[in-house]
Amino acid sequence: MITDKKSPYRLVTDQQLAQLRAREDAIFNDRTAKSKAAFEKAHENLLNGVPMPWMGDWGTEHPIFLERAKGDKCWDIDGNEYVDFCLGDTGAMFGHSPDxxxxxxxxxxxxxxxxxxxxxxxxxxxxxxxxxxxxxxxxxxxxxxxxxxxxxxxxxxxxxxxxxxxxxxxxxxxxxxxxxxxxxxxxxxxxxxxxxxxxxxxxxxxxxxxxxxxxxxxxxxxxxxxxxxxxxxxxxxxxxxxxxxxxxxxxxxxxxxxxxxxxxxxxxxxxxxxxxxxxxxxxxxxxxxxxxxxxxxxxxxxxxxxxxxxxxxxxxxxxxxxxxxxxxxxxxxxxxxxxxxxxxxxxxxATEEAFRKMFRGQERLSDGLEAVLKKYDVPWSLTRSGARCELQFMPTLPKNGTEAKNNFDWQLMYYTHLYLSNRGIIITPFHNMMLVSPVTPDEDIDRLIQGWDDCIKELAEIGTYNR
Ligand SMILES: Cc1ncc(COP(=O)(O)O)c(C=O)c1O
Missing domain, CATH: 3.40.640.10 (Type I PLP-dependent aspartate aminotransferase-like (Major domain))
Incomplete structure (x- = not known):
């Protein structure tokens, strides 16, 4: 459920975010025209154009319609390729369609x-x-x-x-x-x-x-x-x-x-x-x-x-x-x-070796993301847990659900996800969770780090919210 809740540490004002969002929406619509058409057609027989409510909750103007998925990658019906760190919100934790x-x-x-x-x-x-x-x-x-x-x-x-x-x-x-x-x-x-x-x-x-x-x-x-x-x-x-x-x-x-x-x-x-x-x-x-x-x-x-x-x-x-x-x-x-x-x-x-690879990947990702936050002096934090990490729009790690929720920021979060998806990267909708599968190569992890680097750099440069 998207709300207008804002993190006190969001960096950008509503207006700044709206401008960035408009730019990314245009890019998104351009590269996902077939998904857009499918979504419009789907409204004829599916409630809100999707077979299950969550599928419409990615924060984009229309969902990306999937063509296929394999390993750590997905391809949409427009032919775009994505590195996938959502992995079906863990359903595909070990990579899509393991052989x-x-x-x-x-x-x-x-x-x-x-x-x-x-x-x-x-x-x-x-x-x-x-x-x-x-x-x-x-x-x-x-x-x-x-x-x-x-x-x-x-x-x-x-x-x-x-x-x-x-x-x-x-x-x-x-x-x-x-x-x-x-x-x-x-x-x-x-x-x-x-x-x-x-x-x-x-x-x-x-x-x-x-x-x-x-x-x-x-x-x-x-x-x-x-x-x-x-x-x-x-x-x-x-x-x-x-x-x-x-x-x-x-x-x-x-x-x-x-x-x-x-x-x-x-x-x-x-x-x-x-x-x-x-x-x-x-x-x-x-x-x-x-x-x-x-x-x-x-x-x-x-x-x-x-x-x-x-x-x-x-x-x-x-x-x-x-x-x-x-x-x-x-x-x-x-x-x-x-x-x-x-x-x-x-x-x-789901072997012990697979878990070892996942943990190594998560550490690489988390180290990279923490370095990005430090580089741009952004007061956000990163939680590491097993093969997953979560970027949180708050300076210290939350101690409970209310603290986590009070620093939630749907609009900012969805903007960052849209930004990443326009650069061929998917992370978990609903929050900033990233899961590394055993078949995710280092170069894809580095691509995600770079995606966040570019996104955060811009937010930090232009942002005047509480700064
Ligand atoms: C911790 C936890 N338990 C249970 C469920 C329910 O799983 P399912 O949707 O497969 O029934 C979820 C779904 O996200 C979950 O996160």
Whole structure:
């Protein structure tokens, strides 16, 4: 949702930004005429000209229509080539259409796509996920949203408690429990700028606290009505917020103290390592959820849990587990096509070597971007986390979602993304997240650094906002 919120550190005035924007819009329209025509035509049958709302949220006058994508590159229908640092907002974390995954998919698509029967591949993925993430039992869903939903259902079923605690400005998919936010009066209600789910009774499903605030977490958990705390170990959907020293461990202790399950959503933070942030930092969650990239972008997600939970599910619900009558499962979930794609991706694509390459790439990128900020004396900061980094329009790293949001600047952000896209570079829409895949060559990383250098140089030279 685009708002007029301005970062105090935005460099340029509205008028200066509007002038730059007009120049870039003209360049964009010129080089994407076919996309523009497709967008106009699409309005005949698609709401707002796109098959899914986010596809219209790139901040450009029309979306770029994709022709194909491979490795770290995309090509649009006008024939423009882009280096891609968005990578489907992590869905294509290991590069677009990795050869090994593509070969498996091509074979499997001719040998059964969905049957509601398990295959031997599922044994392998269970073993592999347990090895990587340290939790013994796994289940498969279609999307990370679903994995979170089923995990929440299990947590509620096992605790008999109604509420879920989440972090202010979090995102875990379009789950009702995770959409409420604290407003400016400190009440759990509408978001300050918009309501992602109007009509929802906000206070019945959710408790919301700021990330990195153990006192608030204890205050809310002590009501003893939260089935689970659901969080990303690094917040990655409101800009990026790193956990303070000891915060995640402290939250673990509080969850144990108040009988609340700890769910770590690794959907994005898988980019922190072979076994996600959980393994890299020795976390001890009750549940882990993840999706998006684990089958190279083929829709599939998983959730894992402890032996204690496994036993409790079996004691309470018998061999069927918390099953269909409880609202868990789906006919397409765990289909053999997706399972085969996941097995190959885990075994051959998302390897330890791949993560090492991604981390090296991120360090190169982050070093380069920090040098650019220093060169032009721009008071912005850079968060590094695993294979990703985030350029934030504020001088210090945010400690929580509200701090990150208060320095958000949609207009400036979309201008910078448009600037980069006109120079053949794509980064994540919604914020300034850049993900380096294992197949991103150094020269493409350097191209992104140069793109930001040119963009920031101009902003710093002409900018008179608060300067
Ligand atoms: C942390 C996190 N969890 C879950 C989801 C939901 O993933 P999906 O859209 O694949 O359901 C997202 C999506 O961006 C996410 O960022």
């Amino acid at each position: 090994a995954t593509a070969d498996t998919v091509a074979h499997q698509v001719r040998n059964g796509i969905t049957t509601m029967m398990p295959t031997l591949d599922s044994l392998e993925i269970g073993k592999e996920l347990s090895k990587r993430f340290g939790l013994p039992t796994w289940q498969v869903a279609m999307t990370a949203t679903e994995a979170n939903r089923y995990t929440i259902r299990n947590a509620r079923a096992l605790t008999g408690r109604p509420k879920i605690m989440v972090m202010q400005e979090c995102y875990h998919g379009s789950l009702d429990e995770t959409l409420p936010h604290i407003n400016e009066e400190g009440k759990l209600a509408l978001r300050t700028d918009y309501d992602s789910n109007p009509g929802l009774p906000k206070d019945q499903l959710t408790r919301v606290v700021e990330f990195n605030d153990l006192e608030a977490a204890e205050r809310e958990l002590s009501h003893m009505d939260c089935a689970a705390v659901l969080l990303e170990p690094v917040m990655t959907n409101c800009g990026m917020v790193l956990p303070a020293e000891g915060y995640l461990e402290g939250l673990r202790e509080l969850c144990t103290k108040y009988g609340t399950y700890l769910i770590i959503d690794e959907t994005h933070t898988l980019s922190n390592g072979y076994g996600g942030y959980t393994r890299a930092h020795g976390l001890e969650p009750d549940f882990i959820t993840l999706g998006k990239s684990i089958a190279g972008g083929i829709p599939v997600a998983v959730y894992g849990f402890t032996k204690e939970i496994t036993d409790k599910i079996n004691e309470t619900y018998g061999n069927a587990g918390v099953s269909d009558p409880m609202g868990i499962g789906g006919t397409l979930a765990a289909n053999q096509f997706a399972i085969a794609a996941m097995k190959t991706t885990l075994e051959k694509v």
